[in-house]
Amino acid sequence: MRLRIIVILLFFCSGVSAAVIKGYVKDANGKPLAYASVYVKNGRQGTTAGVNGYYQLSLTPGRYTIIAQHVGYAKMEREVEVGDQELSVDFTLTIQQVSLNEVVVRAGAEDPAYAIIRNAIKKRKEHLEELSHFSCEVYTKEQFQLRDYPKKFMGQKVDFEDGDTSKRKMLYLSETVARYSVKPPDKSKVEVLSTRVSGNANAFGLTLPKIVNFYENYIVAEGLNPRGFISPIAANALNYYRYKFEGSFMEDSVEVNRIKVIPKRKYEPLFSGYIMITENSWRIHSLQLELYKTSQMEILDTLRMEQLYAPLNGHAWVIRNQVLYPTVRLFGFDAFGSSVTVYSKFDLEADFTPKYFNNTLMKYNEGSNKKPSDYWDSIRPLPLQPEEISDYHKKDSLEQVRKDPKYLDSLDRVRNKIGIGGILFTGETISKQKRRSVYNIDPLIRSVSFNTVEGWVANLSGSWVKRFDSTNFQKQFVLRPNVRYGFSNGHLNGRLQAHYQSGGRHQESIGLSGGKYVFQYNNANPVGSFMNSFSTLLRELNHMKLYEAWYARADYSRQLGSGLDFTAAIQYQDRRPLSNSSDLVWRNVKERTYTPNYPTDIMSAPMDPHQALLVSAGLSWQPGMKYIEFPDRRMSLGSKYPVVSARLTKGVKDLFSSDVDYLKWEMGVKDDLQLRLAGMLQYSFSAGGFLQSDAVQVPDYKHFMGNRLILANGYSNSFQALHYYRYSNTEKIWAEGHLEHHFNGVFTNKIPGFRKLNWYLVGGANALWLDGNKHYSELYLGLENIFKLLRTDIVWSFDQGSFSGAYFRFSIRGITGGGD
Template sequence: MKKYLYLVTLFIIATCQAARAGMLKGRVTDTKGLSLPFAIVYIDNTTTGTSANADGLYQLTLKPGTYKVVCRYMGFSQVMHTVTIKGEETVMQDFALKDQGLEMKEVTIKDEDPAYAIIRKTIEKRSFHLKQVRSFQTGIYLKGVLRNRLLPDVGIMKLMAGKDAKGKKDKKEVAEALGMDSTGKAVLYLCEEKADYYSAEPDKRRTVIHSVRESGNPNGLGFAQMPPVITFYENNINLLDNISPRGFISPISDNALHYYHYKYEGEFKEGKYTIDKIKVIPRRAYEPLFEGTIYIVDGDWAIHSLSMLLTKKSGMSFLDTMRIDQAFLPLREDTWVIKNQVWYPTIKILGFDITGSFVTVYDNQKVNEPIPDTIFGEKVISIYDKTANKLDTGYWTNVRPLPLEEDESTDYKVKDSIRIHDEDPHIKDSVRRMGNKLSLTGLLLTGETVNTKEYKQSFSWNPILPIFDGMVNYNTVEGLNIAPKLWWAYKADTGKTLSAKVAMRYGLSNEHFNAIAKLMYRNDSRDWKGRNWTIGIEGGRYVFQYNPDNPIPEFYNTVSTLFYRKNYMKIYERWQAAVAASRNYGNGFKWNGKFEFQHRIPLSNTTGYNWASPNVLPFTDNLPAGLGAYRWAEYNAVLLKLSASYQPGYSYVQYPDYKMPQSSNWPVFTLQYEKGIPGLVNSITDFDKWRFSIKDNIRLKMLGSLSYVLAAGGFFNTNYVGIPDMMHLDGDQTALATTYLKGFQLAPYYKYSNAESVYGEAHIEYNLQGLLTNKIPLLRQARWYLIIGNNTFYARQNNYYTEAFISIDNLGWKLLRFLRIDFVESWDNTGANHAGFRIGINASGPLRISVRNDGGEW
């Protein structure tokens, strides 16, 4: 009993002491009074501390006691003050730092700069410092902010402000509608996070996010995977994929001496340590290299601190500049741990001049201490506390290690007010009604969507012009045809969706009217994103291409038919009734199946109208070239189609209310099977068709990336195979490229169609992503990438096709770099040799052009 009372007493005393913790506050400046942003302030001989904010203001919660408090900033001599905290009080302590006085080493005079000897020793010990951390755990505070510092063009601002700019003509008034002041300055994004991070060899990691706050977004979730440490002990440093796909070469990598010059600038003492200051200079422009200053701990040959800059000449493809500052503290003998890290991105786009700072403060670091196995369970790499984004301002006032700057405090208040205004039901409904207004662009080019109240239902239809799945097209079978498509969707709060699609089509030349419809029910898991199942039915009569993958977009065929007398698209008519189902488990595995009845009807050309030169060859028959022996009459077909795919290696982020799968580095394996069932409702189709494929993208760091699709397939049984059921190459006979890593850029559409028992297919692309082109003056400044590759189909000695290509990728301007030009040369079993150019859209670029066909043929 006495022991129990003793423990309770100790607990009460400890709790009271924690409650009586005081606050140390102050400002960090140089001797002239200028603020030193993000200086580190910490307790001597510990890693406990904080960072100042961009104005040099800091705050540090401390229990009662006397402390030696150190302030450090790159390029300045550290300062130590003794501070006493007596209780629940605020103690003010400013720091004024002097410029760092440097001494020069006594060295033997020789041609080489002393920096090279220091760097060589650091490189020799790089692997030691990298591998000495077998496990790591730390507390993290992140504050990210993006600001605009220049008033954009009034037209751009009006476009972004939308209805908020209505009736405003003055530039300053429009700026205010966007939350900017009269000079264009504004906080565009503000986020804070508190988390714990754990890692262990070989590849275990987890971030536990305790709290997150996004300005203006009460449901904001910030960054699920904060970069805990960008370690310059790695040879290749990958910041973000959209900054540079190849990564950047560390100034202390194994091969760094081939890429960098170094200049010794002196040394200084910091406690018992001697710190060497070295300037890092790239040997060549337009290589993925840093420039800046690195401080090395003499003897330990460890990084003390650094400031590294990346620019467009470093090969960045998204930002204009990025500076990374890091500061380390000694944890114990020969072990230095990160204390703070700051990213400073800048970008100019569409008249906006955006600058940012993402400061990460690390605390309570532990190296090579035991971590419970339960921390790394269930493949969850990040997990949020249930209340992570529900905490109030009082919580953040108590836990925030960096004081907010004035404009940040204002931004929280202003955006909260705007959010409350925008969440008013009347305002939301007004926005909906504004969005429902029809526009000339929507009617002609992009299609229109109308939403009902609370966005429960939506109605959409395709545009009039044929560029993006438009209503009006032309072909030699139907002539001018009108093909409206309508979509309807009802979304319930439970994650269930009921949707329908109706397509109608009338050919003015053949006078056929067709209509088809489908009804789909989809159930999405509310607590596991990406996990869903669907069922659906469809039926009607419509026009289809012989190749169910629709290799010829109707717009392309309209242009080629009218202007060049090339009627590439070959079509037939069919009645059909089908039932389909699919399931995605959200873990890399998914399947789908379809059972359908088809009544297939051949069609013939009914018009020859065109605007081509009289010297051009006449139109071809509607039956695909090379398949004349397959002339056919109407018949019935019953088909069963099954497909399953799996990508191993999925990981997950557990948000407060749901789990989100993350992409995997493993290949995608896909198996497809299709059965033609004879006898049922007079079906004459009788075949068994299969295909197995592997798709992957391999990052090769400095060497670029390798993407491939390898496939094998064929027919087990070919008693009756109709033209639509054959194996068709995704060919291309227009100047616009077909789908990369799937299509054949010069192959005639149906020349290689077959029902072979076994065939092989390969699509391989090696993207150098700046390698080699960064050596050619004009190309490196344009930031164009070189791609080489091959597409091959092989069935047997007298049935194969192959093509090789060399491409220039990343064409465009600023962020709009989505174009690609290919030069392709092809060979086949007949000895035919062709060459040509194709213009395409980079699949990994920011632009996506698609039509809403729900994965079907229509």
């Protein structure tokens, strides 16, 4: 109500009235032209017609030339006199007739399209810079609908909890109004003025109004293709596309050429369709382009793009609208959608304050998601369709029902049914919606393991998650109890871990844990319990080396801003050695027996009982960090620069009877370099050492993340064939490096038949060096994206420069070998 009063007051105080022009845009057969562009000639105002061709445009009194335009149709102009009354203006567009009369193509001669494209490529950078400084208003509407879906998915009933059993349903619907500003060379910012998500009054629609700019060489589409897609007028486009001239047409005394775009090869990141280029100025007039699975597109089956440009003044052309049509068929789900973006109120001479552009790329204004329905009805340039109106009404009503405590209780009863599959394989989740609490119970398959120290192990764990804010999921408290029993040595262990996360603008977290528990000598847990069980029982290779300790630990972290993060920890351990207590095997391996329960590479006997008090602090910095800023928090978007980190760890002597006395340091740098068509290069380099090493126990050595199991460890910071403790050390200086290149189809998409699988080549190298001239390295080559989940590698290991073996490794997306 307050907002409505303010709007009315401003309306009368301004002394300026506005009238609405409305109507339909249809073709010659009376069929609606969805998302046709309607705008004022050489003016800033514009809108887009809906799916049914209906549009509406608010203008102050005066005389205007209104233009209606749709890709593939001849544009139409209407002179109108706007007063203070509503005005109805309809448009009937005819299919754009192209002419080939003036073009003579001789046999064997080059198609005229190539000369046009070459000219467009020459002018590409000029037109790119033409829209490098502007400000405009953007309205975006996104919707995604289901056409079909399976009754069950992964054994679970598919239930959208909306009471609607029909196959056709709206999955997502949102609207956003924003101010989009750009300044050379690479500054941009989006201020979200209002945003709305159907059925979720507290949500923020994450719509980015960025123009899909075909004047760029590559169209970056995160999640669709890591290499990016090549523009039909990119600098190297002639290497990838064939072109066909299909004629030209005249529009406002400007000749426009229609060019068919044809990929030279399948399974390259290329577009298909049509691009319209103006004669002489060689600008993009409009385009209709599509991507398919054969374009190396991930997730989606097809993506159709339409864009329409128009002159704003005698010099510049601006984009009027952009429409994306995605479709996806996956695991029995069949869905389609649209994302319509309307650009208006362009200011090509926008004056920005000195500090307007900063590290915030998108900012949601306070109250931007709290606008009432009548506000949206008054400013929406694109009319809602009947199914969208229905979705808003249905989901908004359902949202109110879901706030009822009785409904939340009934929802919990439905969701909280416990099944044998969950208990054994997936775990169980019990939610308490009224309290914003969730209880998780880990599955038994992850709770039972075997090692030579404890024998069969029952490691029961779960968690309790308490959210403090219904809109900020980052603000929460997590409590995780853990009870562990070894049936062979009879030891009962347990710990309790607590973690609080503030979820504020500068995220802050505090962690506390303590109890009596078992630790690997490398506390980073390089050996996973699941794979170690099979290695131990089937091959008599007991890689996991354990000790027991009473311990207490506190961790603290805080984002300091501008990509700078601080972490600190203090830990006390009262350590005790453990011995093997079980010699159970499922299959005896000739001339192989279990090794003692300590790292035999660096120890000849079990360690002595001792105490250790450890204090550490670290900083990490990623320059140029970008953010999305919400009213109560920020979300990091990463940066094009590498992450630099440094850490110090001190073993404190005598305090609380601590027996350790050392100081070690570590510094590192890592980054993911997107090389577009050439793939992605990932690297991680670090160095460190002991500045003081008067009393260092084996758990406090510098350990490297080795691996002797068939399941790969994390590739970016691990070795895949290194013995776990062979190079553990207390040297004054050490260094390690990891380099990996994801080719993302650079080579595999050229192999007939094989390229249809979309399996990608990957290769890399790992190396370490110690003071004293000790060194180790390995090379590997593999295939990834196998069935979207698997990766396999062959690893060649070199110890002290000598070849020491070749090993097979595999990984499953989201699962690596280490970690307990």
